Amino acid sequence: MAESARAQLLARLRAQETETEPEEIAHALAALGHAQAARAPHPDVHTAFLANILANQGTVELARDRGAAVQAIGRYLYQRFRTHKLVAGNDPRLAAMPWRDGGVLPRFGVAEAGDAAALSYAKLGVAETGAIVTFTGRANPGRNNLLPEDHLVLVNREDVVSTLEEAWVRIRQDTQAGSWPRGIQFIAGPSSTADVEAQLVLGAHGPRRWHVILVGDTPTSAVDAARESLATAPF
Amino acid sequence: MKLASDNFLQEASAALNAPEKVARRNLLGQFLPLARDSAASKYGDFDALRAHMKRVRRHTSEHLSHYLQQFEEAAVQHGNQVHFVADAEQLNSKVLSICQAHSARRVAKGKSMVTEETGLNELLLKAGLEVLETDLGEYIIQQAGETPSHIVGPAFHKSLAEIRQLFLDKHKLGERGLETASEVVEEARGILREQFLAADVGIIGANALVAEHGTSMLVTNEGNGDLCANLPPVLIVCTTFERLLPRAEDAMALQRLLVRSATGQPQTCYTSFYSGPRREDDPDGPLETHIILLDNKRSDILASDYREILDCIRCGACLNHCPIYIGVGGHPYGWVYPGPMGSVLTPLLTSLEQAHALPNACTSCGRCAEVCPANIPLPDLLRDLRQDESVQRIKPARWRHGLRLHAWLLRHPALYQRFTGWAMRLLGWLGKRRGAFRRMPFASGWTGQRDFPAPEGGGTFMGQYAARRRRGVRRG
Ligand code: SF4
Numbered sequence A: 001m002a003e004s005a006r007a008q009l010l011a012r013l014r015a016q017e018t019e020t021e022p023e024e025i026a027h028a029l030a031a032l033g034h035a036q037a038a039r040a041p042h043p044d045v046h047t048a049f050l051a052n053i054l055a056n057q058g059t060v061e062l063a064r065d066r067g068a069a070v071q072a073i074g075r076y077l078y079q080r081f082r083t084h085k086l087v088a089g090n091d092p093r094l095a096a097m098p099w100r101d102g103g104v105l106p107r108f109g110v111a112e113a114g115d116a117a118a119l120s121y122a123k124l125g126v127a128e129t130g131a132i133v134t135f136t137g138r139a140n141p142g143r144n145n146l147l148p149e150d151h152l153v154l155v156n157r158e159d160v161v162s163t164l165e166e167a168w169v170r171i172r173q174d175t176q177a178g179s180w181p182r183g184i185q186f187i188a189g190p191s192s193t194a195d196v197e198a199q200l201v202l203g204a205h206g207p208r209r210w211h212v213i214l215v216g217d218t219p220t221s222a223v224d225a226a227r228e229s230l231a232t233a234p235f
Numbered sequence B: 001m002k003l004a005s006d007n008f009l010q011e012a013s014a015a016l017n018a019p020e021k022v023a024r025r026n027l028l029g030q031f032l033p034l035a036r037d038s039a040a041s042k043y044g045d046f047d048a049l050r051a052h053m054k055r056v057r058r059h060t061s062e063h064l065s066h067y068l069q070q071f072e073e074a075a076v077q078h079g080n081q082v083h084f085v086a087d088a089e090q091l092n093s094k095v096l097s098i099c100q101a102h103s104a105r106r107v108a109k110g111k112s113m114v115t116e117e118t119g120l121n122e123l124l125l126k127a128g129l130e131v132l133e134t135d136l137g138e139y140i141i142q143q144a145g146e147t148p149s150h151i152v153g154p155a156f157h158k159s160l161a162e163i164r165q166l167f168l169d170k171h172k173l174g175e176r177g178l179e180t181a182s183e184v185v186e187e188a189r190g191i192l193r194e195q196f197l198a199a200d201v202g203i204i205g206a207n208a209l210v211a212e213h214g215t216s217m218l219v220t221n222e223g224n225g226d227l228c229a230n231l232p233p234v235l236i237v238c239t240t241f242e243r244l245l246p247r248a249e250d251a252m253a254l255q256r257l258l259v260r261s262a263t264g265q266p267q268t269c270y271t272s273f274y275s276g277p278r279r280e281d282d283p284d285g286p287l288e289t290h291i292i293l294l295d296n297k298r299s300d301i302l303a304s305d306y307r308e309i310l311d312c313i314r315c316g317a318c319l320n321h322c323p324i325y326i327g328v329g330g331h332p333y334g335w336v337y338p339g340p341m342g343s344v345l346t347p348l349l350t351s352l353e354q355a356h357a358l359p360n361a362c363t364s365c366g367r368c369a370e371v372c373p374a375n376i377p378l379p380d381l382l383r384d385l386r387q388d389e390s391v392q393r394i395k396p397a398r399w400r401h402g403l404r405l406h407a408w409l410l411r412h413p414a415l416y417q418r419f420t421g422w423a424m425r426l427l428g429w430l431g432k433r434r435g436a437f438r439r440m441p442f443a444s445g446w447t448g449q450r451d452f453p454a455p456e457g458g459g460t461f462m463g464q465y466a467a468r469r470r471r472g473v474r475r476g
Helices: A002-016 A022-032 A045-055 A066-081 A142-146 A164-177 A221-231 B005-016 B019-043 B046-062 B064-077 B088-101 B113-118 B120-126 B136-144 B160-170 B181-198 B224-230 B248-262 B298-302 B307-311 B323-328 B339-349 B367-371 B378-391 B397-410 B413-430 B461-475
Strands: A059-063 A085-088 A105-108 A117-121 A124-126 A131-135 A150-156 A183-187 A209-215 B081-085 B106-109 B130-133 B201-204 B208-210 B215-220 B234-240 B270-274 B288-294
Touching: A002 B064, A002 B081, A002 B298, A022 B046, A045 A059, A045 A209, A045 A221, A059 A066, A059 A221, A066 A085, A066 A117, A066 A150, A066 A209, A117 A142, A124 A164, A131 A150, A131 A164, A142 A183, A142 B224, A164 B248, A183 B224, B005 B019, B005 B323, B019 B046, B019 B248, B019 B323, B046 B064, B046 B248, B046 B307, B064 B081, B081 B088, B088 B113, B088 B120, B088 B201, B088 B234, B088 B288, B106 B181, B106 B224, B113 B120, B113 B234, B120 B130, B130 B136, B136 B160, B136 B181, B160 B181, B181 B224, B201 B224, B208 B248, B215 B224, B215 B248, B224 B270, B248 B270, B298 B307, B307 B339, B323 B339, B339 B367, B339 B378, B367 B378, B397 B413, B413 B461
Parallel strands: A059 A209, A085 A105, A085 A117, A117 A150, A150 A209, B081 B288, B106 B130, B106 B201, B201 B234, B234 B288
Antiparallel strands: A124 A131, A131 A183, A183 B270, B208 B215, B215 B270
């Protein structure tokens, strides 16, 4: 039955099409080019990234290096949950961080139902939409993005690209060596819903808060500039 | 889902007589277009984006068999089982047989209009499975035993007070306030969380299928679809072949159009590309994944003059901008897809005979086509369906004769002008005292809500135009 539905569909489609060589199709496709990215809220790519995260109801913080990132995470956990505990994937970059210095006690593995906070080390940040990109796998189990109350994300300054198209150039490079990951997730904000009288409520099914820490030498004024660019946005 | 479109007129009148609901719809009809306009102008040249997507769609549909095979090959390589099904029944029984093969008891569903179309839940429930809708809007209407009224916000027709009462009745959780939207969402979150963790099978839809990678793109804000795709041991993606796009970048372009047109966001909280079951050393994710590709008359539509409706990306903008949809809401349309896109799709996916009222639910104002991110000429398609309705003699004889008379009059301008001139003079004379009519024969639909203004004299537009020209010519 299934096979015949397949054959039937393909036959019907082919009856509508003019036969074309795959190379020709590829050529025609390439000629279509790509779409334009959205207008950026700020000319500086990192400021634009921060501005869009804020617009997405996320919170942002800057950390000069991984040591400073650990400190920031420790402060965040204490302020939000009076805890030092955190779940994180088996990402070698995360394993190598000076956790003890910040008084943080990470558990490396998969998030469970009761976990308050999870940490991901993003593959990429996308300035155009204020999104971060993670691949599911040992380094970042899919559940870690979804189950905890708060989702904390580290992004390296040099991993922030300006457009969604650039993000895919990087994703293709990153997946060339290994096998294709089960899931590639663009995350842009805490989970939200507007299903009750079209009112925005954060924390629908996934994280209630989403905190992005940009790691690297970013001038502290960038956060203020990001806030300002939102306040003065033309619309 | 059962088709009830032939009751459109009665249901629409009933809907217009519920002032509270009318007022809420009017608010949505103002708020949602504003959100869309603001997002579209913040983007930059939104029309260029629409035109780009249209070209990509044209290309894709011209080589659909190629891209379908490319997708299938890549998806199978990732470890998916890909199934082709011709109609609703085949899809439903395929899903059921997968569930049964795993002795599944609980199914968690993300939002999927395709499975609304096939009436999947009904079959699964009959077979003794527990089926839970996890999108908050879908969950609300499932609990209420209702059908979606909007393709993006299925429960937009319900007020907070109604949802509160529903939850108080359905969730036995004792005394509680439940007075704000946040509290309502919080309660649903708690209940659904347990269900996600206990589900044996997850079912989701797809916003796009990427041929080059064999992945499906899922766009959500709540994250419920992602929980369905990540937690249960078996995942089933129910979708249709016209979601295919060649490249990941094309899916991103679609996503740019979709979220701005639907909610006015630049990107939803979650945009995920799923490729298959968990990899060898993955610590989580489904162990088995299925992709079911439904035809259900879409290949017929592709071969017809209505093929452009297959470009629809289900953003809901045409609903939000349609005076008829905002006036009467989604339920009178009587099936899964309401508003302009539904008025085109429903007759094509079911039958024009049963759904012929829908293409007539159109004022030809053109707002839907103005905002449709897929550049679908919705008013033209609706007009063509009305034409088919007339040619196939589905339209009631009284209407057909009336239209024929009208057409004949239009082809005889002198007679038309004389006739409308008389009618005007008569109405002007009859309504001289009040300046308006409270009631009029054949027009109670109009006068039920407002008065009909009486013509003020001075003749018809054409009459006045001709008179002015004569005067002008004399003066010149
Ligand atoms: S027809 Fe156009 S506007 Fe309407 S839902 Fe589809 S894509 Fe959106």
